[in-house]
Ligand SMILES: Nc1ncnc2c1ncn2[C@@H]1O[C@H](COP(=O)(O)OP(=O)(O)O)[C@@H](O)[C@H]1O
């Protein structure tokens with residue numbers, strides 16, 4: 001029971017990170033029908049931006065208040081990563097829109113390689129680490145000397161994720177930009193007839209996707225304390241799995257899918273074998289694609305002809 | 306006469322190598338209802354979409370409210386308050402009726418929203434009970450009302466309607482045509498109406514054009530066109546029986 005509770009806490013934490021990344025896959029797929037293979041690397045880049053920002057703040061600027069440092073790091077990561085993704089869309093995807101279907105996918109794989117190689121060259125091939133940002137934990141309860149704990153790091157991740165999901169939901173459901181975005185997902189030609197600048201809306205989608213990935217990247221860095229240039233791939237594929245499991249194109253699906261993948265991974269590691277935890281996540285991808293290709297929240301198409 | 310609100314001069318449009326418009330000339334003046342009739346595949350919808358910049362004309366000039374809009378992107382043409390309820394209605398199926406109407410107000414002044422919404426619901430009271438319903442679950446007639454209402458939400462100076470009566474029961478057709486007449490008379494909206502239902506359209510319109518194979522072959526006052534033998538034989542046979 002204690003192990004179960006502890007894994008539940010850990011799984012939700014990991015799942016929050018996957019969910020934030022998965023939203024980016026699902027949004028971009030929703031609006032331009034493309035799997036953005038570079039999204040995992042955008043996440044990795046954001047973790048590096050966060051790392052650099054944190055080191056600059058603590059070492060040079062001498063900011064010692066961790067909450068303030070964390071907020072600035074988060075803002076910096078969101079800003080720069082959004083900028084990176086905005087540029088990627090402009091130079092690598094937009095010119096290929098209307099080209100054959102595989103063209104943007106190939107371009108995305110190219111961007112993925114470019115980003116990870118760029119980080120490898122400029123930051124070095126080894127793991128980069130930071131001193132722990134946040135320490136301490138709350139012991140929820142203890143049984144037979146096995147404590148169930150919730151660390152402050154985990155609490156921060158839950159809180160930040162929840163806050164961002166609420167603002168994100170508000171943006172998509174209630175604002176003009178969110179409506180324009182959904183309109184473009186459903187019928188770009190019609191959206192343009194109504195005065196929506198479709199190109200700009202797609203740009204904004206990439207910006208928002210990157211901002212959420214940057215939140216995930218910052219949380220990831222804070223949680224694990226290390227990041228390497230290759231960290232885009234595995235979390236990226238898992239988040240993609242989460243998006244597919246939830247039903248690609250569905251925003252709630254991405255969040256639920258992220259949580260499920262996080263839980264599956266931690267429970268698998270706890271009860272079976274930690275060595276095969278990635279295999280567990282990827283098996284889910286294969287099983288979903290075979291038996292439930294439209295995912296859990298797959299689009300109920302109500303269109304009448 | 307004063308300068309037309311919309312003038313189309315020598316417009317040609319291609320889909321790849323296929324030429325759909327072969328040099329179209331047409332004028333619409335402020336306050337008019339102008340209709341365009343023609344057989345299936347004549348190029349009517351293509352003309353509507355070319356006016357809105359998608360696809361763009363290859364040759365020719367389209368002027369709207371004194372501006373050359375031939376090369377403007379579609380969303381910028383919409384900002385000049387030229388609205389279209391296109392062929393097939395194109396309701397956003399996974400958005401509510403209210404959200405569809407909000408999309409229609411994309412280029413409008415937000416301060417006008419409540420008033421414009423009220424006017425649209427007055428014209429199409431059936432939409433009122435359906436505001437929270439998804440667009441895709443509406444009946445064909447309700448979708449058509451929503452398509453027109455959505456176009457109206459931008460307070461258009463010119464409203465393009467592409468076959469609003471298509472697939473509707475006669476009673477609904479009459480309601481839609483009555484709404485168009487009210488809009489024109491009470492709100493002063495200029496309307497460009499594409500119709501297969503030539504009889505109703507020509508009766509309603511001040512002027513009409515006939516399109517055959519990407520060219521305008523006839524034009525004149527609505528009721529005069531109704532009497533022309535070539536119009537009668539080609540577009541009105543049996544139509545009166547409806
Ligand atoms: N998207 C398209 N791609 C290629 N050809 C098209 C397209 N849309 C229309 N056409 C062709 O252009 C011609 C005019 O079509 P359209 O403008 O839809 O006619 P109408 O609205 O008068 O029925 C037809 O021959 C049609 O097949």
Ligand SMILES: [Mg+2]
Nearest residue numbers: 349350351392
């Ligand atoms: Mg047509």
